[in-house]
Amino acid sequence: MGYEMLVLGIETTCDETAAAVIERQTDGSGRILSNVVRSQIEEHAPFGGVVPEIAARAHVDLLDGIIASAMSESGVGFDKLSGIAAAAGPGLIGGVIVGLTTAKAIALVHDKPLIAVNHLEAHALTPRLTCPLAFPYCLFLASGGHTQIVAVLGVSDYVRLGTTVDDAMGEAFDKVAKMLGLPYPGGPQVERAAANGNAKRFNFPRPMMGRPDANFSLSGLKTAVRNEASRIDPLEPQDINDLCAGFQAAALESTADRLSVGLKLFQERFGTPRALVAAGGVAANQAIRSALQDVAAKAQTTLIIPPPALCTDNGAMIAWAGAERMAAGLIDDLEAPPRARWLLDAKATAPAGFANTRAGF
Ligand code: KG4
Ligand code: ZN
Numbered sequence: 001m002g003y004e005m006l007v008l009g010i011e012t013t014c015d016e017t018a019a020a021v022i023e024r025q026t027d028g029s030g031r032i033l034s035n036v037v038r039s040q041i042e043e044h045a046p047f048g049g050v051v052p053e054i055a056a057r058a059h060v061d062l063l064d065g066i067i068a069s070a071m072s073e074s075g076v077g078f079d080k081l082s083g084i085a086a087a088a089g090p091g092l093i094g095g096v097i098v099g100l101t102t103a104k105a106i107a108l109v110h111d112k113p114l115i116a117v118n119h120l121e122a123h124a125l126t127p128r129l130t131c132p133l134a135f136p137y138c139l140f141l142a143s144g145g146h147t148q149i150v151a152v153l154g155v156s157d158y159v160r161l162g163t164t165v166d167d168a169m170g171e172a173f174d175k176v177a178k179m180l181g182l183p184y185p186g187g188p189q190v191e192r193a194a195a196n197g198n199a200k201r202f203n204f205p206r207p208m209m210g211r212p213d214a215n216f217s218l219s220g221l222k223t224a225v226r227n228e229a230s231r232i233d234p235l236e237p238q239d240i241n242d243l244c245a246g247f248q249a250a251a252l253e254s255t256a257d258r259l260s261v262g263l264k265l266f267q268e269r270f271g272t273p274r275a276l277v278a279a280g281g282v283a284a285n286q287a288i289r290s291a292l293q294d295v296a297a298k299a300q301t302t303l304i305i306p307p308p309a310l311c312t313d314n315g316a317m318i319a320w321a322g323a324e325r326m327a328a329g330l331i332d333d334l335e336a337p338p339r340a341r342w343l344l345d346a347k348a349t350a351p352a353g354f355a356n357t358r359a360g361f
């Protein structure tokens with residue numbers, strides 16, 4: 001079968017500089033021809049978090065080389081590309097401008113269509129790159145900036161069913177890591193420490209449990225961890241492991257409860273979802289994977305989680321979303337703006353009690 005499209009994707013919204021080339025077949029299936037990710041962990045580690053100005057400068061320095069590697073690894077020439085996709089937001093605006101402007105220049109020089117991709121839409125559509133999955137499905141998107149339950153009804157057709165009212169889940173993992181002196185980025189560190197800890201030693205709160213809406217809250221849990229940590233101070237390695245295990249268990253139990261409500265809301269409005277899909281950096285967490293298995297089974301649906309390397313930010317997800325949008329006849333002109341904020345569900349409003357300037361609602 002011949003290919004339908006070859007798309008270059010560029011990702012620069014946070015601290016990964018990434019580019020990839022994917023192929024989308026006429027039957028809707030996909031194949032990754034190259035996927036080059038350069039994490040800026042080393043640049044940001046001394047500061048314990050992502051510094052926007054450092055990220056933007058690093059994207060400028062790195063992006064051309066990353067694109068060149070992605071193109072040469074794929075064996076595809078620029079002239080053979082069907083389109084150039086870039087994440088146009090939401091994210092740190094300096095980085096977004098670097099990636100989108102570069103994509104525009106390539107599109108202009110090679111006379112190719114530009115696709116300005118919403119980074120969240122790319123996370124939402126990623127599972128369709130690696131397995132045949134039809135709409136509609138229920139998405140749990142959990143990353144450093146977002147924690148949402150979304151009904152994915154089609155390309156460009158999303159309804160948000162729940163969101164965090166304060167911290168994003170990845171942000172909570174990162175903050176807990178920081179307060180316990182674990183290095184940045186914290187999510188994988190907390191997971192590793194938790195694997196050696198006793199989750200029952202501390203009785204942390206399970207935020208929002210039993211509420212009829214599908215919203216999340218994580219800042220109270222984070223504060224509870226902070227209080228225990230300062231009570232124990234100085235912390236021994238086993239204390240850190242136990243605090244991480246307790247935090248992760250509470251976050252997962254609350255997530256399972258919120259998702260079972262989200263799946264119920266989905267069922268009432270849109271019928272049975274074809275799958276429960278988890279995406280975003282937090283979906284790389286192995287403990288979350290097993291917790292969600294139970295939630296999906298109870299809702300009589302299947303759980304799909306892309307491989308960890310496609311859960312964290314990468315260029316293949318942007319290229320794939322670009323191909324999906326092109327196949328739906330959605331392309332952009334060179335005026336497409338970079339956006340720091342960009343809702344997946346344009347009709348969504350901030351939930352009651354929303355209190356965060358960093359996590360998108
Ligand atoms: O999707 P992503 O790569 O970037 C954003 O768009 O934010 O997600 C990054 C977030 C970080 O907060 C990181 O700590 C978290 O995902 N994360 C994890 C794990 N791996 C990454 N959180 C918990 N467990 C993990 N294994
Ligand atoms: Zn992301």
